[in-house]
Amino acid sequence: MSLQDTIAVRPVAEAVQRAQAGMGYWSRVRQRLLADRVTITVMALLACIIVMVLAAPLIATYDPGAGSVLTRLKSPGHPGHWLGTDEVGRDLWSRIVYGGRLSLLCSVAPVGLALLVGASLGLIAGYRGGIVNSIIMRSMDVLYAFPSILLAIAICGMLGSGLGNTILALTVTFIPPIVRISETVTAQVRSFEFVEAARASGARPLSIIRFHVLNNVLGPILVYATSLISISIILAAGLSFLGLGVTPPDAEWGLMLNNLRQAIWVNPLVAALPGVMIFITSMCFNLMSDGLRSAMDVRI
Amino acid sequence: MWFFIVRRVLYAVPILLGVSFVVFLLMKMVPGDAADILIPPEAPKEVAAMIRAHFGLDQPIHIQYLRWLRAMASGDFGTSIFTNQPVADELFGALANTLKIALPAGVLGFSLGILLGALAAYYSGTWLDKLFSAFAITGVSLPHYWVGMVLVAIFAVMLNLLPGQGMGPEGFPSTWEHAKHLILPVVTLSLIPMGVVSRLIRANVLEIRSMEFVSALTAKGLKGHRVLFHIMKNAAPSALALVGLQFGYLLGGSILVETVFNWPGSGSLMNLAIFRRDIPVLSATILVLASIFVAINILVDVLQALIDPRIRR
Numbered sequence: 001m002s003l004q005d006t007i008a009v010r011p012v013a014e015a016v017q018r019a020q021a022g023m024g025y026w027s028r029v030r031q032r033l034l035a036d037r038v039t040i041t042v043m044a045l046l047a048c049i050i051v052m053v054l055a056a057p058l059i060a061t062y063d064p065g066a067g068s069v070l071t072r073l074k075s076p077g078h079p080g081h082w083l084g085t086d087e088v089g090r091d092l093w094s095r096i097v098y099g100g101r102l103s104l105l106c107s108v109a110p111v112g113l114a115l116l117v118g119a120s121l122g123l124i125a126g127y128r129g130g131i132v133n134s135i136i137m138r139s140m141d142v143l144y145a146f147p148s149i150l151l152a153i154a155i156c157g158m159l160g161s162g163l164g165n166t167i168l169a170l171t172v173t174f175i176p177p178i179v180r181i182s183e184t185v186t187a188q189v190r191s192f193e194f195v196e197a198a199r200a201s202g203a204r205p206l207s208i209i210r211f212h213v214l215n216n217v218l219g220p221i222l223v224y225a226t227s228l229i230s231i232s233i234i235l236a237a238g239l240s241f242l243g244l245g246v247t248p249p250d251a252e253w254g255l256m257l258n259n260l261r262q263a264i265w266v267n268p269l270v271a272a273l274p275g276v277m278i279f280i281t282s283m284c285f286n287l288m289s290d291g292l293r294s295a296m297d298v299r300i
Numbered sequence: 301m302w303f304f305i306v307r308r309v310l311y312a313v314p315i316l317l318g319v320s321f322v323v324f325l326l327m328k329m330v331p332g333d334a335a336d337i338l339i340p341p342e343a344p345k346e347v348a349a350m351i352r353a354h355f356g357l358d359q360p361i362h363i364q365y366l367r368w369l370r371a372m373a374s375g376d377f378g379t380s381i382f383t384n385q386p387v388a389d390e391l392f393g394a395l396a397n398t399l400k401i402a403l404p405a406g407v408l409g410f411s412l413g414i415l416l417g418a419l420a421a422y423y424s425g426t427w428l429d430k431l432f433s434a435f436a437i438t439g440v441s442l443p444h445y446w447v448g449m450v451l452v453a454i455f456a457v458m459l460n461l462l463p464g465q466g467m468g469p470e471g472f473p474s475t476w477e478h479a480k481h482l483i484l485p486v487v488t489l490s491l492i493p494m495g496v497v498s499r500l501i502r503a504n505v506l507e508i509r510s511m512e513f514v515s516a517l518t519a520k521g522l523k524g525h526r527v528l529f530h531i532m533k534n535a536a537p538s539a540l541a542l543v544g545l546q547f548g549y550l551l552g553g554s555i556l557v558e559t560v561f562n563w564p565g566s567g568s569l570m571n572l573a574i575f576r577r578d579i580p581v582l583s584a585t586i587l588v589l590a591s592i593f594v595a596i597n598i599l600v601d602v603l604q605a606l607i608d609p610r611i612r613r
Contacts, residue, residue: 138314138318139318141315141318142315142318142319142321142322143322145315145316145318145319145590145593145594145597146319146322146552146586146590146593147545147548147549147551147552147553147589147590147593148549148552149549149552149553149555149556150552150553150555150586150589150590150593153552153555153570153574154323154326154582154586155326157570157573157574157582158326158327158329158330158579158582159326159329159330159331160331230440230441234441234443234444237443238443238445238556241443241445241556241559242555242556242559242571243575244574254443257443257445257446257449261449261560264449264452264453264457265457268450268453268454268457268458271449271453272446272449272450272453274446275443275446275447275449275450278443278446279441279442279443279446282441282442282443283437283438283441286437286440286441287437290437
């Protein structure tokens with residue numbers, strides 16, 4: 001789980017040259033993505049998962065909260081419950097489908113929020129430099145001094161469990177790496193001649209950032225953010241697994257694993273199922289990030 | 301070189317101050333304060349005030365912070381609200397237990413990661429590369445707590461080969477009985493570092509291999525494995541940085557694995573403290589783990605500078 005990787009970006013000028021030679025950057029990216037079978041498959045799979053959780057009320061066969069003592073811990077294939085049932089007889093398929101809603105919310109929302117805050121801070125730090133840069137980056141160093149999972153657990157552990165605190169904790173955890181990446185990329189882009197030319201021609205800092213810097217910075221940050229989501233899924237479910245995240249009786253993949261922990265001695269297959277969903281989703285985001293990275297030609 | 305080390309160590313001072321401030325801030329954001337957990341709601345006001353004064357909770361917030369900081373810096377972590385034992389005793393015992401799985405997991409994960417990453421890069425484009433890369437991406441995508449559960453299901457429940465809970469007899473791990481308890485948690489914990497390190501090594505080696513100095517070495521007639529040595533030497537600094545960070549994560553992140561295996565380490569201590577609302581234990585654990593992480597980072601920076609003189613500037 002590396003939030004702190006080494007950061008470097010291939011010279012943007014090179015990309016500019018290549019773009020001038022032929023077609024535009026984005027059409028090349030699209031072409032490369034379409035040729036990449038793994039990434040296309042993975043994106044389709046992710047789309048299926050997202051549709052599945054959004055359509056939960058339509059495809060769930062039972063109420064995810066309704067259990068029955070008569071049908072506890074049934075194996076997959078039990079009549080009426082094709083994925084089996086959990087420790088209080090709730091239908092596992094319905095809980096997995098509904099649980100995906102919270103699991104995805106808890107992992108995508110923090111990355112999105114951290115992206116908003118972190119990218120802005122990084123842009124400011126990288127573009128302004130000097131004392132502003134020092135203040136922002138040194139305070140990020142403090143947050144960096146906590147191993148990411150420790151910081152998330154510390155925040156959730158102190159503030160208490162619940163959906164809001166989980167999202168807050170993970171957002172704070174993901175801000176420092178995003179700030180660091182966007183600061184590095186911005187500082188690099190700032191030194192290019194086209195930025196200097198814009199400044200010399202009298203463009204205001206805000207419009208320079210908007211038209212010249214942001215375009216070049218957004219790509220690497222977005223690629224990095226997709227790889228963060230895969231970590232976020234594992235961490236968010238992990239917090240719930242510890243009892244620090246989403247609270248029962250809500251369905252969430254990590255929480256389901258936690259509830260089914262004791263059932264592992266009775267019906268290991270059923271107990272392992274929610275983890276498979278965490279694994280598949282996290283893997284998809286990782287592979288998608290790899291695919292985007294090579295298609296967009298960024299190095300993070 | 302000495303100048304570099306001194307500067308790096310000095311820079312840790314403001315960082316540690318910042319860390320302590322963040323931990324203190326979190327402590328103060330706990331709904332209610334430490335005394336609320338101790339004082340029954342029906343206690344007379346005077347008793348409540350007395351307990352508050354005893355813990356210094358009646359002081360202004362900056363005085364509280366300075367007092368707390370002084371105590372922490374002098375190694376006095378206070379007493380647990382729940383067990384009334386000195387926090388330091390519990391904490392260092394638990395940390396030693398965490399090291400018992402984190403160290404072997406680190407060694408296993410890093411060596412496997414470096415080996416797989418280097419092999420994948422060496423055979424890049426072949427099926428071996430694809431296999432090892434798939435291995436690595438699986439390592440970073442697996443929720444390790446779930447892997448722990450699955451391993452328990454297979455090796456403890458179905459095959460009944462290895463124990464799935466606890467760490468066995470007391471004392472330094474030296475017998476087969478100790479080792480048996482170590483295997484599953486160590487394997488579980490080593491997955492993430494294995495994946496992360498091997499991905500980085502592969503990417504780095506591939507990149508360095510395309511540099512001009514490698515062609516020059518080959519053109520000079522150097523043998524393949526000698527060239528590989530030069531490549532690995534260039535890949536070492538960033539790999540080392542990652543290894544240091546990952547080891548920090550092993551310490552901090554072992555909480556999930558410890559929960560699965562009921563391993564009595566720092567993670568379990570933190571988990572207990574959270575559910576007992578034992579703020580002194582919780583804050584001391586977080587502070588000590590973060591300080592260790594800072595220390596590891598200094599060590600890594602110094603080692604990096606030793607390998608690569610360019611960093612010293």
